[in-house]
Amino acid sequence: MNTFSLVVLVVVALADxxxxxxxxxxxxxxxxxxxxxxxxxxxxxxxxxxxxxxxxVKPEVEKTRAYWxxxxxxxxxxxxxxxxxxxxEGTKVRLVSSAGPGEGTYVGTxxxxxxxxxxxxxxxxxxxxxPLPEGPVWVLPPGAAEGLTSLPVKEVSxxxxxxxxxxxxxxxxxxxxxxxxxxxxxxxxxxxKLRGQLTVLLGGKKAGTDSLSxxxxxxxxxxxxxxxxxxxxxxxxxxxxxxxxxEGPGVVxxxxxRYEGHIxxxxxxxxxxxxxxxxxxxxxYFCAF
Numbered sequence: 001m002n003t004f005s006l007v008v009l010v011v012v013a014l015a016d017x018x019x020x021x022x023x024x025x026x027x028x029x030x031x032x033x034x035x036x037x038x039x040x041x042x043x044x045x046x047x048x049x050x051x052x053x054x055x056x057v058k059p060e061v062e063k064t065r066a067y068w069x070x071x072x073x074x075x076x077x078x079x080x081x082x083x084x085x086x087x088x089e090g091t092k093v094r095l096v097s098s099a100g101p102g103e104g105t106y107v108g109t110x111x112x113x114x115x116x117x118x119x120x121x122x123x124x125x126x127x128x129x130x131p132l133p134e135g136p137v138w139v140l141p142p143g144a145a146e147g148l149t150s151l152p153v154k155e156v157s158x159x160x161x162x163x164x165x166x167x168x169x170x171x172x173x174x175x176x177x178x179x180x181x182x183x184x185x186x187x188x189x190x191x192x193k194l195r196g197q198l199t200v201l202l203g204g205k206k207a208g209t210d211s212l213s214x215x216x217x218x219x220x221x222x223x224x225x226x227x228x229x230x231x232x233x234x235x236x237x238x239x240x241x242x243x244x245x246x247e248g249p250g251v252v253x254x255x256x257x258r259y260e261g262h263i264x265x266x267x268x269x270x271x272x273x274x275x276x277x278x279x280x281x282x283x284x285y286f287c288a289f
Contacts, residue, residue, distance in 0.1 A: 038091040040141055041083040045266065045280065049244055050140035052253065052264060052282050053079045055097060055132040056125075059113075065134040066255075068262040068284050070114060075107055075125025077137045080284060084124035085109045094144040095128055096242050097137045101148045103129040104139065115261070116287035136240040136253040136264065147246025153181040153238045161185035162204030177227040182241030182252040184269060188212070193224050198236050198254075200267055200276050207274035208267070212236060217259040233257050236265070261286035 044051040056072040057064055070078050077095060087106055095104040104126040114121035126139065140148070158178040159171040166189050169176050175190040185201035194215065200208040214225045214234040226232050239255040250269040255262055264282040268275045 038088050040087060040091070041081075044282075045277065047249075048251065048266070048268065049144070049248060050094075050138055051079050051081075052266070053077045053095075053126070053137045053139045054284075055134050055137050057134065066262075068255075068286055069134045070112070070121070070123065070284075072112055072123060072125055074127070075123065076128040076132050077104060077126040077139065078112075078123035079126075079139060080121060080282060081124055082109055082122045092142040093126060094140040094142060094148060095126070095132070095137055096140070096148050096150055096244075097132045098135055098150050098153075098240050099130075099133050100150050102132075115285065119285070119287065121285070136255075138242050138244065138251065140244065145245030145248055147243060147248070149243045151182040151241035151243055151250060151252075153241050153252075154179065156180050156185075158187060161187055161201050163187065163199070163201050163206070165189075166191075174226075174228060179238050181238035182243075182250045182267075182269060184250075184252055184267060184274065186236075186238055186252075186254075186267075188227050188235065190225055190227055194222070194234075196225060196227070196235070198276075200274060202269070202272065202274050208276035210236070210265075210276055210278050212256075215259070231257065233259055239264070 043049055054070055056070045056075055056078055059071045059073055072078055084106065089106055089108050091106040093104045093106060095102045107125045107127050109122065109124045111120045112123050156178050157171050158165060158176045161178050165176060169189065177188040179186040187199040187201060188196060190196045194213060196212045198210045198212055199206055212234050216222065227235055234256065236254040236256045239253045241252045243250050252267040254265045254267065262284045266277050268277065
């Protein structure tokens with residue numbers, strides 16, 4: 001349906017000789033062929049805006065920061081999903097990586113080689129207005145709120161978190177490891193040969209916990225859980241942290257290696273409230289190993 005505007009200016013001569021009031025400016029009307037904003041899929045996690053994505057490298061790149069980093073011929077960011085298929089290519093989005101916020105454009109959904117043995121994954125791809133470091137990238141609708149930014153992630157001494165350590169453990173023990181990310185503390189504690197616990201802290205006080213396990217898989221080695229081995233299975237580590245707008249939540253992305261790939265959970269902070277989402281996660285299936 002074409003939209004048109006008819007503006008009629010009426011000059012009125014008032015009886016007392018005064019001039020008619022100035023006509024009010026009329027709001028501009030969209031051109032007949034202007035496109036309405038594209039309808040985007042529902043957010044990935046209830047209560048959180050946007051979607052968790054991952055920066056890519058070109059297919060010909062031999063070495064990457066992480067074994068799970070996706071390769072893609074034209075996208076700088078991908079989501080592991082097919083729900084964007086109905087979205088028009090060229091749709092604009094906002095991106096935030098560990099390098100800060102930027103702009104992105106949807107470039108389509110396709111099946112791309114990923115992992116081993118000829119595996120393929122369905123990726124929704126996005127271009128970026130600037131180079132992105134490997135790692136998680138949060139994808140948001142265009143015009144996302146002011147204050148969108150990345151937050152620091154760093155490894156610290158367990159004593160720096162301001163919380164008491166488990167009985168018999170010291171800050172120098174190889175059975176504990178600690179990080180600060182997005183204003184939260186993350187304490188990893190080994191509790192058995194193949195088991196441990198993640199404790200999330202806010203201001204030195206416990207805000208959430210999750211059990212961790214190296215687990216067992218036929219044909220896998222069964223050496224004791226090593227919190228300091230970068231390739232260890234079952235150990236969560238903060239990969240990135242973002243503030244999703246001035247009034248939005250803070251989100252810390254935790255990466256956990258599994259025997260068949262990598263999963264990503266999120267810890268969410270809203271003021272003095274913290275939630276570690278244990279019941280849902282993003283999974284990059286790589287290969288049985």
